[in-house]
Amino acid sequence: MTFPKNAQSILVFGILLLFLTPNIYAQTKRLKRPSSRVGIYSVDQFVRESFDIYDKVYKYDGYAEAGTPLDDEDIDVLEDALNDLEGLSDSAPNILGDVDKGNAFKKAKATLQMNKAQKALKYSIKTTKELLTNQRERDKKDDDSDETTSKDDNSEDTNSTGRDTDGKTEDTKEDSNISDNLEVYSKYDFVPGDKLLFFDDFAKDFIGDFPSKWNTNASGEVVKIGDKGKWFELKTGYGVYYVPDVEDLPEDYTIEFDILTKGIGQQTSSTARLHVILSDNNKFNDGTAHYANVSLPLGQYGAFSIRAKNYFNRGGGAVNTDIKADLRKAILNQPHIAISVTEKRYRLWVNETKYIDIPRFIEVENVLKYLKFHLNNLKDNEEHLYISNLKVAEGGVDLRRKLLSEGKISTNGILFDSGSANIQPQSLGIVRQISQVLMQDETIRLNIVGHTDADGADEANLKLSKARAAAVKDALVNIYKIAPDRLETDGKGESMPIGDNSTSDGKAQNRRVEFIKI
Template identity: 65%
Template sequence: MKKSSYLKRIIISFCLICLIIPNLQAQTKKLKRPKSRVGISSVDNFVRESFDLYDKVYRYDGYAEAGTPLEDEDIDVLEDALEDISGLTDSAPDILDDLDGAGMLKQGKATLQINRAKKALKYSLKTAKELLLGERERDTKDDNEDNTSHKDDTNEESDASNNSKTTNESNDSSEEEVSNVSDGLEVYSKYDFVPGDKLIFFDDFATDFIGDFPSKWNTNGSGEVVTLNKVPGRWFEFKQGYNTYFIPNLPRELPENYTIEFDLVALGVDGKTSSAAHLEVKLEDNNQFRTGKDFAKVEIPFVQYIVSNFRVRNRINNENTITNNVKADIRKAVLNKPHISIAVNKERFRVWVNEKKCIDIPKMVGINSPLKAIKFHITGFKEEGKERLFMSNLKVAEGGEDLRRKLMREGKISTNGILFDSGSANIQPQSLGIVRQISQVLMQDESIRLNIIGHTDSDGTDATNLQLSKSRAAAVKEVLITIYKISADRLSTDGKGETQPIGDNKTTDGKAQNRRVEFVKI
């Protein structure tokens, strides 16, 4: 009986070994993430993010090995990972430049970790492409070779790590924190963005209670209206979540020509911020929390340790025609309350960050594409709340046409695209795209003279608003004279205060319409 029981245990043990050992072997093939840091910020971030992406792709590779089909959400994650992998791979030569001046020991350790990260990226790039194409077959030979080489790397790295631990700690503590709040904005004398002149949607969250989710928005996640101690107004804080979208409740479909503008404040963004930290702005054919058949989207990067990419991607009639990464250095801009401007003119899609045009794609939006919604989504920000993103002053307006031709054709234009600081005549610099176009009309035809007329909403007293409207008209005149060198005798000014409203002063949208400037040929 005992012999039979003993034999039974042996058979069970053998079966368990047959089942478990293949899985254990599959796990040992995985590349090992370095356990210690080098102490060079760009290297440490490069290695960490390379292995974050590697872990993500490796997990999906396991799905393929087990025969588990990928869901739509898995495909989206892999496509985004593929873009991140390409961006990190491109940044590797720049990372190597950061080793100059470092000690020999630290250079050696950094080189080992960079090489390991590059192997992880090479695997991730190849595997992600094969998974997306449905052609993935696990290459165990490469895995075993990588695993063997990393045993040697780990031993060498361990020795280097012990000798450089103190240096790493001192480097970490001495990293300089960068301010995240604007302390002044430049004058955008060559800025060519022209906002739409027929307001569709506006929200500065002025009517929302602090701590509440904004009343004119929808989400499948969470967010709240807050105030910030160094910037005025109310701000909507996005809360990060997988596939979480924030959708303003637009009153109608998006037209052929329209513009989108908003301000951002990013807190906690520094040299350790992930290259995957993006704000996605997505124009889509539905206002639900699912991907539609038609969309156009851009992802604005917040990474600081490398020059990153804007990701642009579209879908027209359920077919992706554009998937690309566009490099632009906006690292300083995103730390200083950036103003984002987007213009859609039929198929053309353009994006500015402050005065810098970063994206200009002529065939991004499908002809007659039924786009209905604007969706915001954030990803890659640290989950523990160190990195936070806020938005305010979202404005969506129809138009964005060439005001020069309209002024020449009709002899007058009215625009609410020239923005001023609240209660003052200080022109916000992102408004200069309009003023620049007015100057070009005056330069082209020196016989033209203009009357500039300011209008306000009904907040405040009649007398205060009348004076404010006159001061704002005078401020526009001053910009035309000082920046664009227009002769003062060709310009006159007036102000009407709140006496000629074109919108309902009881609503946020109506007030935004009433705050406007007119240019009339004399």
């Protein structure tokens, strides 16, 4: 049996301490590892890996109870282990989908063992965080610091599954792999376009149908995944393309979408990739005379590169690059992908990190008018990739000049969790630009006004719009240190629509925030 690298480190350290420190027991009653397999590969692997790491953390718990101090090397090992634990925990919802493939007996057995494994993970994550927190508190005391431990370090993991949805507890949000700590995104500089060209969350499509606003030369279907809503499953295959109804891309535009995976793991091929293609046609190929292709790696057993390749005037292109990146954890954790094209410049972000910034990737302007997706080398019916919330918008260059010159901007690029005032971290590029305007001219004061779509009751939407405006103010004050007396807030609910609330595009336009100079 082989263990992940970090688990091996914990094992080695645990064995050393076992010989040096006899008769040590943790306070918590030890969980018993399941003695038999279920017969569903992903479930058996998840259970085995969960208890492998649990056993090591359990030993650390005992050493801590005995008063054995942790040194710097121990801290490093535990921090690495925490990353593995949270990544493993976040893969649980994907694995649960495999349970339905078995018969009634296997389903019952798999559910029981998954519950045990998740209980082991919950204990391991909580215990690891507490061990790290205790050490950090000692370090802070040595430095005469009076700061308290962050709430995030002390929170107990519940069911971390990626992006937050309504009804989840604060603990769940704090332990989400997608960071809810907005300060991580404080330097995120992606700014979405301000003129919506295309949006699809598949809200109007029926489960099992191919989405109405896309085309393909193969197949695919809209699926509903738990409380995460509707997603479009792309099928893997040679020469298979998915083309959304996006035509005549402008010179400056942005593309955003979310990815969800299931069954991706150590056995996934190193050649498994999602290709995002800008093309000169809407046919089922990369392009005729011009295209720009960036592919994201999906494999998990190594850190595989992002690839960027362009092709212009039938004679090749100047760029054919492998860009070093470790996207393994992100791929398992519902990443948000953002792309900005500004004339010839091409930039790409995965969550808060910018991985590509090529100044002349688009060698010939105004010829790449179409967007395409291609997925290859996943195992059919075993490994799955879904896409949702595809948004294409014109602009995305600089809102600062518009605010200074016109005294007002309206943007639907600041996104919130559904029915909530929690800002999605990837939206901070716009908030950052607003902060730069306020820092440049300290005489400027702003009124922040929130708007919603028409879903839900009028009174609830009015309250939500006010809360969202207040959340944007809080981000400006707490992250970018803008004086609170320079900002006022208001909310208009659904009372001032600018789009058709019967369509997903119109709803996306109506969910917006305005910044108005006072």
